Amino acid sequence: MNPTGTVAQLLELLLALLFAPLLSGWVNQCRAWLQNKSAPSLLQPYWMLDKLFAKDVVIAQHASPLFRTAPYVVFGAMTLACGIVPTLSIDLPLAPAADAIALVGLFALARVFISLAAMDVGTAFGTLGARREMLVGFLAEPALLTVLFSASLITRSTSLPSIVATLGHREFAIYPSLAFAGVAFTMVSLAENARVPVDNPATHLELTMIHEALILEYSGRHLALLEWAASLKLFAYSCIGLALFFPWGVAEAGAPLAIVLAVPVLLAKLAIGGAALALVETISAKMRIFRVPEFLATAFLLAVLGMLVHLLLGA
């Protein structure tokens, strides 16, 4: 383990933990602007977390220990996910612990835990949320995996640093397989992060929501951890997108100065990505829940098509 790598790893984890709520705040702000509303403060998510941490936890009488463990597991999984996606440097000591397939497994682990926790209290909305989350998940997960497979077939590696290194060194061109994969990935990330065509992060109407229904019974520090984990998930997905489709500006191994340079590049890319996400959310309408499988099946098929196109055209 080399010192530069360790520094990059710690910096990346720290950056994710600190800036993930900011990214959520930024997306909310952009959306408010686009909708001609006055935006809440950029730091609103932080005040929210602080308030929730300070509050008492109120849980149902019969909630089992699983209910209290799940927020920590989800938070831990999302933090690790942010830690293994190469955003600042491709020299990350944690990256060999989980490759692209294990990364998807990590998201699945978090999803299963939060769904089980939602079923634990045994309320109508909790189980409804769990069912819908698993519904979104079982289509989004293979689609994401297939997107990553396309990248792996191109780069002949499932290790995330190798994928980013290889993709980053190719000359700039629009590769048809990656174009398909990119569309599929965008659709998957919208669904996975409870964004507008699939779910509405701003709604509190119980019958239409997914993510909010899942965490309905949570309060205090548990809710804070889950909200933080949700923003970490958005951060991780944005980073995966950047790593696969805009892999430039990431520091090489053994280049300490480049890491320092990579930070503003990453923040700029995230800012643009967040604004784009707000734009997509603003111009699309929320779908009925029964349309979601079609949306995600389209994403899955596009991802498979991307893979086939790569094998047909070799690009």
Next chain:
Amino acid sequence: MTQALASALAPAVFDPGSWLRLDWILIVVGAWLFVGILGIVWLRRFRVVAQVLFPLGALGGLALLALALGAVFAPPQVAELPIGLPQLHYHLRLDSLAAYFLAVIGVAGVGVSAFAAGYFRHGEGTPPGLLCLEYHVFLASMTMLVLAADAYAFMTMWETMALASYFLVVANHRLPEIRSAGYLYLLLAHVGAIAILLCFGVLQANTGDYTFANMRAQHLAPGWAAAAFLLAVLGFGAKAGIVPLHVWLPEAHPAAPSPVSALMSAVMLKTAVYGLLRVTFDLLHDAPWWWGTVLFALGIASALFGVLFSAVQTDMKRLLAYSSIENIGLLFVGIGLAVLFRAFGMLPLAALALTAALVHVVSHALFKSLLFLGTGCVLHATGERNLGRLGGLIRTMPWVAWTMLLGVLASAGLPPLGGFVAEWLLLQGFLFTPLLPDGFLNMLVPVGAAAVALVAALAGYAMVKFFGVVFLGQPREARLAKARDARPWERAGLLWLAAGCVAVGLFPIPLIEMADRVTQPLLGAGIAATVRANGWLLLAPDSVARASYSPLLFLGVVVAICAAAYLAVRRRYHGRLRRAAPWDCGFPAQTPRMQDTAEGFGQPIRQIFEPFFRMRRSLPSPFDRNPRYEVTIEDHVWHWIYRPVAGAVERIARLFALVQQGRIAVYLLYSFLTLIAMLIVTKAWH
């Protein structure tokens, strides 16, 4: 026959120092049979059978596991037992492939036997002593089956295994549906057995020598080799539960007592996989690539079919039975890939795919037996198999629930547990594909990878449904509040298997070393050397830059982050917690019946994959006084294949009935006519 075996086991030389490992394994087999016979002696002494005999059986499993673990790394041993037909003794051979599957029998046998010591109750059909005999004969026959090195020994053990398990399935034979489930099982077991017998007939190539050594030496013409392979797929596929021969699984597994379902699903299905591996990789040579695609396609179909049906089931054990079909499908995918890669000379890749299948054999044996045993506890505590009447058991049955959670996570293929390692290796097998020389196959492989990813995600769905509806939420019936947790022996069995799931997940490299000893003789390649070179912490079948996964590091980091978050929150803020009524958006008058039932949780799958199911629904109209919603889901296969076949058999049988007159004179006339006909034929022949 059992006595003959027992007497044969008394060796002429009483010098334990010179005994081979194979001899010790035979002694374990003998001990199991002895325990079974003791069960007959104490036929109705329930406490003796439960507290002494089944724990002794578990000890036997432990011994078998230890011996098999040693044997995997040792050179093959052979023996000949002076039993069987006069000219046809039992040939036994303990090589690494056999030893690997013996280890699976051992490791699952320990857990299931220990559990069974606490499980069986008074007054459940078959007397406990007889159950003990059948159970241990079942274990012994599976062990001998794996050791068999000639077709005769193999077939007799195969049949013993089928019969022993049949009697175990119908342990509760007073219920008609259990009898019919047993009949279906026996029928398909025998269809399979005929195919296997014919397969061996082809393999011996008219030499009349039915030893595996002879079959190995024969080089069959491609047509005959293909016939043998297809017969093996049919025969072993019927036992393993490959679509469309899977129909007995969802009937027999719920009918059998839970330890038996566990043993059947975890181990008996694997003996079929063993047989397929033995025939395809050991007895036959130079498998052409299309064999691989056959296995691959059957595997994908079974995996998808199994997981879809498991997601819509409402019976705990049926759900798990369909999940077994899914897992067997994944095993076939791995084996198919291995055949495919070997046919094109890509031996390291073939070894990777086969290793994935072998790792999955072990992890499936562990988690599926754990899950079946857990359903047994639930069944005893509540008397209920229907998911819709359970719920909230994590509070009354914490031992069962928490061990089951590990099994469920492993079954859903989540890191860092056992199921994920196999899945990861399998997907690596797909992605490592350098270009296959055939364009169509190149397309097939990535589509297969996507299908496997879909299956894995759906397995997560089914498992969340299973665990969530049974153990989480509020009890759907009042009497569930009085459910009792597992007994001490049951806990021991559950813990052993749960620990196994965790161990396979966290320390996959020793298991890969074992699998390497199997793939080396079969394929001439293995992945252990590369894995070893990349260090004990990382699992990397090629180079670390290409793909790596470290379950220990993975778990360690997640745990560390969780712990840091926990401590930081406590230090910076507080740890106050209050209990109150559930919030649920402030709706009053919420009852436990408003939670999702199994039907409700499966509804999206039913809706999305509607063409896959044969569904009958009746919906209530808004004006019904007592609205009832009914839905039944059946296999298409029953209506497409089995019903027509059964009808045809019946019609043919009716034609034969014309010949049957029931008068002795007519039958004598038949004999006379036959004799005349034979004489004419022989005369004409010369």
